[in-house]
Amino acid sequence: MKTRLLVISMMLVLGAALTGCATSGDLEKVQAQQNLINAKAEQALQDAQAAKAAADAAKVKADDATARADNAEKAAAEREKIAEEKAKRADAAFQKSMRK
Amino acid sequence: MCRIAKLPLLTNGLRFVALCTFIASLNGCAVMKNFQEPGHPESEIKRSTFPVAGGEDVVGRLAVIKLEEGDTLPDIARHFGLGVNAISAANPGVDVWVPEAGERITLPLSFILPDAPRKGIVINQATMRLFQFKGDSPSLVVSTYPVGVGTEERPTPMGQTRVARKAPRPTWHVPASIAEDHRKKGDILPAEVPPGPENPLGEYALYLSKTGYLIHGTNKPASIGLRATNGCMRLYPENISMLYKDTPVNTPVLIVNQPYLIGQRDGVLYLEAHTPFEGSGAGDLEKIDAKLRSIEKQSARTLDWKKVKEVQAEARGIPVPIFEMGQGYNEDVKPIKVEHPETLYGRPALPELKLEAWYVLAADVREEIDARRLAAIINHQGPPIPARVLSKNNGYRVVAGPFDGISAAKEAAKRLKIDLDIDGIVIEPVKQI
Structure with missing residues (x-):
């Protein structure tokens, strides 16, 4: 009976020892995987931040371009208006000069 | 030797025939026909005298002309017996004094006779x-x-x-x-x-x-x-x-x-609208609309009132077909394409520059278009004052002249002041050594 108990105990100890070895290997593997994932996450985060920064910069540029285009349009309209007014004034002066 | 010498000639001949065939085939294309439609010599264009057929109220035919560099609408108008009002109204948006070369403009040479x-x-x-x-x-x-x-x-x-x-x-x-x-x-x-x-x-x-x-x-x-x-x-x-x-x-x-006119020709009713003088127009519009309603009633058909209102609002001074009255509708109402005349009748002459002459500096401006407009306006004074544009580093000068003496230059400067409110500066002749 004692012998049987001893054998069972030894087997349990051996099993436990063996189990302990397997857990430590797995842990290293998991840690390595975690590290990889972390690295990837870091990279992804950096990429996302970079993309956001680029998008923000592009938006700023686009807004700037829109503002410039608006200004250019306004300036062109203003120039056109001035040119039309000049032409009108010149025409009015001409018509006046045509009187007797 | 003889064969070798003749070969290039033969090749050139074949090329020439091929080119002619190609051009002839292009002539067959409707697109090319449209593109190449020749203009009529201006001598063929009726400007002022027209027979009036019984019961007809519209005379003449519209024409179009391609402008050339240096043209002004008053010069084109005079050459074709039109007033500056008519040519301007028919071509809204075209610069009277500095129109673009190559631009096609309408010559409103069709008229509805007054009522x-x-x-x-x-x-x-x-x-x-x-x-x-x-x-x-x-x-x-x-x-x-x-x-x-x-x-x-x-x-x-x-x-x-x-x-x-x-x-x-x-x-x-x-x-x-x-x-x-x-x-x-x-x-x-x-x-x-x-x-x-x-x-x-x-x-x-x-x-x-x-x-x-x-x-x-x-x-x-x-x-x-x-x-x-x-x-x-x-x-x-x-x-x-x-x-x-x-x-x-x-x-x-x-x-x-009569700013609004209606009349018929070849079974078509035309409407011609002009900008009424200040303070008039509303009554004339009512009268013409009443006439149109009466025509509509008599014919028992509906008039395109949207088109009528468009013609009245645009006031381009051109007879526009608005209603088919009956048989005999003539669709051939396309404007005639007119070749640009070599010289425009009555266009103010511009004498050559002379160093020994007197001039008047009329303006110093930045934009070329302003300078060209002013020079054209001065040229079209009566009697004409010759004026031209001279370019300088950062702008343009409008110079009137040449004048033979100081008194002629001073007289021109005086006219510029009185008629155009321009403070001209008299320029002495260049002293030659």
């Missing part, structure tokens, strides 16, 4: 056109010329009158009111101006029975088609000479103001 008896002379103030009827139906002929009419302050009187007398090379007896206007501007006029380039009556005058009013020529041809007179009606020099010859004393003259 008046076809006898003697009828002047429609709103369209600024005179109609002279000759002969009787069925051989009735109308000659039509553009006119300049009275200003808003001194309008041309309306109604019936007649030619009381005629005079070639008339003397202008300056009315007190005009002398006073000039005096205010610092221009003292003599009591009378003899015939010559300074005389605003030009070479011929028809004195109307309505005292003080004349149909006459002008020394300011660019004013034809403007409201610029003191109530008289002025014509281009080339038109007044024809009218003078054709008009006996006692010819009836009827002056009307």
